[in-house]
Amino acid sequence: MRRNPRISFSAPRRAGLTAALGAGLAAGVLALAPAAGAVAPQTATISFDCGTWGSGSATLTAAQNGTAATIEVSTSAITAPINVGAGSVNSTLTLTNHGTGAVQFTGNSNPAIPAGSPVSTGPLTGTVASGDSLEATSLKVVVFGITATCTATSAQAPGPLVFD
Known part of the structure; x- marks a missing residue:
């Protein structure tokens, strides 16, 4: 087999070319990955x-x-x-966005809850846009067909959940 004299790479050049292609591919994959947003505060x-x-x-x-949030x-x-x-817990958390409209987060995911323990539910899922500022107004929890409807009686502290 004859080599083409115009296309000849030495081992160090091949290694450099391979590294450059690998770095370019990694950068391309990172550029295509969806950006994770930031919500602040994370806990209220x-x-x-x-x-x-x-x-x-x-x-x-x-x-x-x-x-997705x-x-x-x-x-x-x-x-x-x-x-x-x-x-076993179906929940709907209703929030206002900038004090108007209703945004709902829903789900039926919860850990096992022993008798007499506080109810934990979630993750509840919803859709947000950049700049959404959400504050809870109500929570509906359904367990074994029994519904508990809760109304917020205070403002969220330290404040609304603001999404990036």
Whole structure:
């Protein structure tokens, strides 16, 4: 087999070319990856009144990946009357965006909850846009067909969840 004299690479040049191509490919893959957004604050607290189910504080923990966002809710406003299995709680968290309109985060994911323990639910999923400023107004929790509807009785602290 005859070599083409015009195209000849020495071993160091081939290694350099391979490294350059690899770096370019890695940069291209990074450029195509969806950007993870940042939500601030990541954790907020709020108080809920759940009528006959009770009242108390709740912790909201938010995360964002582009336009997809999740919020996990843990609240002492509702306690499990019996053991609740994982994935048995259907929840809807309603928030306002800049004080107007309604944005809902929904889901049926929860850890196992022992009888007498505070209810934890999530991640609840929703869609956000850059600049959304969300503050919880209500929480609906359905367990074994029984619905507890909670209304926010305080402002979120330290403030609304602002998405990037």
